[in-house]
């Protein structure tokens with residue numbers, strides 16, 4: 001049984017184009033594997049705060065050594081890390097906002113990158129603990145950036161996932177959504193076809 005962790009981060013919730021593609025992908029996967037286990041978070045609605053020094057310190061403190069306050073401070077980060085460690089597949093809805101990833105997704109990144117748990121520092125450099133997992137990323141943009149040096153989003157997401165050990169990443173793009181109705185329709189049609197191909 002596959003466990004999918006799906007993170008949407010559009011400010012438009014289920015109506016976001018990235019959410020629609022990610023939801024469609026998971027729905028088609030479920031048609032193929034009805035028993036799949038899905039953990040779905042809408043990061044724009046859930047309240048993942050910016051990481052604070054207190055939360056960071058509490059999360060790095062071994063569970064048995066935490067004070068009651070630290071246990072409370074680390075609870076959400078622990079939950080997010082456990083969800084990630086328990087997943088076989090990560091699905092990201094990835095809107096582009098102001099040239100980067102949504103700040104809510106960055107906040108999630110900050111909570112799950114935990115030395116000793118999701119990655120380790122070794123004498124040969126950092127090693128991710130999530131090897132063997134696969135990620136599918138549904139990237140939606142008003143403009144067109146894929147494959148150009150102006151795309152700062154995809155290299156960042158790839159580097160972050162790779163840092164955690166997730167090297168097998170598929171990107172589906174729907175670009176040019178703000179350029180014209182024709183560009184938008186064509187991009188969404190192509191992305192839909194690619195989504196179906198990957199879910200098969």
Ligand SMILES: Cc1cc2nc3c(=O)[nH]c(=O)nc-3n(C[C@H](O)[C@H](O)[C@H](O)COP(=O)(O)O)c2cc1C
Pocket residue numbers: 010011012015016017018019094095096097098099100140141142143144177178
């Ligand atoms: C606040 C905001 C900032 C945006 N910034 C960019 C941008 O920097 N580059 C771009 O190509 N599109 C930008 N867009 C357009 C979005 O990428 C596009 O609407 C996309 O569909 C967003 O994904 P979503 O529908 O899943 O929210 C922006 C949209 C919003 C609302």
